[in-house]
Amino acid sequence: MTSPLAEFSACEVSDALIKLGVGSGGYLPDITMRSPAYDDLTVKLYGPAYTVQMVDAKDNTSPKPKKHFVDAAPSGSVVVIAAPAAAKNAVWGGLMTAGAKARGARGVVIDGRCRDLGEHRAQLFPVFAKGSSTLGQGGFTRPSALNVPIKIGQDLVAVNPGDMIIGDADGVVCVPADLVENVAELCRKGREVDERCMADILAGKGVAASFKLHRGK
Template identity: 50%
Template sequence: MTVLEKLHKYSTCEIADALLKLGNTPWGGYLADIQMWSPDFCSGETKIIGPAYTVKVGNMVDKEDDNAPTPSQHFADVAPKGSVIFISAPPGFKNAVWGGLMSARAKTLKVQGVVVDGRIRDLAEHRGMQIPVFAQGHSILSQGAFLRPSEIGVPATMSTCPVVVHPGDIIVGDLDGVVCIPRDQLEKVVVYCQKHTTIDNHCMEDILQGATVQDTFKKRRGV
């Protein structure tokens, strides 16, 4: 079983707990305020796990961004198979940066899913294709008049927290939210989750049998 296959057992909450305990990862890798919009809204068994394929979009009228490189291909056309597309949009914009046509392309390329630090549109199309899409929110406005793709395969900082997503970092998303695991922390995260998820399972059993949270934590966690 590969490391990524082992990771499927654990929720984003458990992974964030591990990253917080291990240290050196701001906010436990939590990509704040990102929610699942497709195939369902924050429900179901959907989980995405894969290496980040990063995309930054820039402000069309920001003169400081005029010198940013423009990709020669549409970013949705070159997403690697099995990747998670991570799109970083500047804060404050109300338009979408991902839509149904791009989800159709992502589906044919067999990407794991899409995570947008910004807005999406065409909810019915994403859900009809059953493609996992996570985002801050949704909109009816398109990208073109406001933003443009500027860089692919570069580190991208979340607009809502100090987490930086690097190309190849492992992104995990489920109904609770999205977490980014730095590549050098992956093995340690799995080991931590294996140990502490077992402890928490015992805690749940004790509490359901009538034990108090305080006594259970003292017994099982030593706190």
């Protein structure tokens, strides 16, 4: 599966979302690449979101999935996990990566922590997370709802199943499914404008003059 957004960077996508009135720019704050490296500029993660809501392990009121959340991941999807904000444990480890990769998932985005970095990197599996931990999931957190709307970060950015996830060295962006085509068109136009600005700036015409000419400001 190829998305019309596959050729664009997370920054370009965020810029387009801002122009469409999405105030957050779709940015999922403070989530950065952990695998296959901390800053691999060749890595581009994209695919529809398959969402997982984690809860505190002591929560006896939230539902429990009938299937392991990794075993339910659709091929071609990006697993997006919302973990409790206070959790110090990892909600994703090396065995999860092995299972997700076997199912054809493209990568994982975690509003929380991961562990077993060496195993993810050995499998060249894209893992984006807020941090890492030595602690496993047992006794700390557990999966609750699968493929439901979730909220990411303190800003509570919405991620719905099927939304397009774009991740690279700059960060991770979520594009609402109904905006993908509009975002792609604005990204194409934005790239053309930026290319003209770059040419003029390199020619010595100055940033302000180039922006005014091509961006209108």
